[in-house]
Amino acid sequence: MHNHFPFILPQLPYSINSLEPYIDEETVYIHHFMHEKKYIDTLNSLIEPYPQFYLWTLEKLIRDTKCLPSQIQQDVRNNAGGVYNHYLYFNSLTDKLSQPNGKLLAEINNQFGSLYNLKEQLKASATSLFGSGYAVLAKNKKGKLSIRQCANQDTVLGCNLMPVLIIDMWEHSYYLKYQNQRNEYFDNWFKVINWDVVENIYNMYNFT
Numbered sequence: 001m002h003n004h005f006p007f008i009l010p011q012l013p014y015s016i017n018s019l020e021p022y023i024d025e026e027t028v029y030i031h032h033f034m035h036e037k038k039y040i041d042t043l044n045s046l047i048e049p050y051p052q053f054y055l056w057t058l059e060k061l062i063r064d065t066k067c068l069p070s071q072i073q074q075d076v077r078n079n080a081g082g083v084y085n086h087y088l089y090f091n092s093l094t095d096k097l098s099q100p101n102g103k104l105l106a107e108i109n110n111q112f113g114s115l116y117n118l119k120e121q122l123k124a125s126a127t128s129l130f131g132s133g134y135a136v137l138a139k140n141k142k143g144k145l146s147i148r149q150c151a152n153q154d155t156v157l158g159c160n161l162m163p164v165l166i167i168d169m170w171e172h173s174y175y176l177k178y179q180n181q182r183n184e185y186f187d188n189w190f191k192v193i194n195w196d197v198v199e200n201i202y203n204m205y206n207f208t
């Protein structure tokens with residue numbers, strides 16, 4: 001990802017109809033080309049008048065929001081979070097079957113007992129979220145995994161945690177196909193997780 005201003009809409013690593021029937025083409029199209037793009041366009045318009053922030057990474061804009069001019073702080077917080085969360089969400093999906101392996105699977109078994117238990121706990125977190133937001137599988141500096149909820153476009157970056165997997169629970173992610181059946185959306189989303197990407201993030205993310 002081009003990780004500083006001007007931010008650009010990333011290319012999906014699959015075709016927009018390839019997550020069918022689990023996540024439908026129309027939802028992917030609207031979610032990616034309209035919702036995600038809007039966050040990117042808005043973030044660029046907020047940063048554009050301030051060349052001193054052109055080289056700030058997305059993560060720095062999120063972590064150091066308080067160092068920005070006060071009149072753009074809240075909007076940057078919302079929109080940089082939106083760009084960050086959507087990139088993670090879309091990039092960790094696939095039309096190919098995959099399973100967690102290696103250190104990631106070992107840590108899942110260590111913290112949750114099994115992949116099934118992780119799924120059930122993440123599902124409980126996602127489906128109990130009040131309003132719009134995300135359920136997040138996050139890791140700390142020692143690699144320990146935990147589950148968090150993030151409201152709106154918040155992230156766990158400010159908590160000394162890194163997200164390795166997130167599910168978008170905003171209604172625009174599922175409502176066209178699933179209406180209020182959030183359990184069904186979660187179960188089908190879980191089938192199209194790209195565990196290779198999740199494992200790469202788990203192994204590679206640093207905290208600089």
Ligand SMILES: [Fe+2]
Pocket residue numbers: 031035086168170172173
């Ligand atoms: Fe979304």
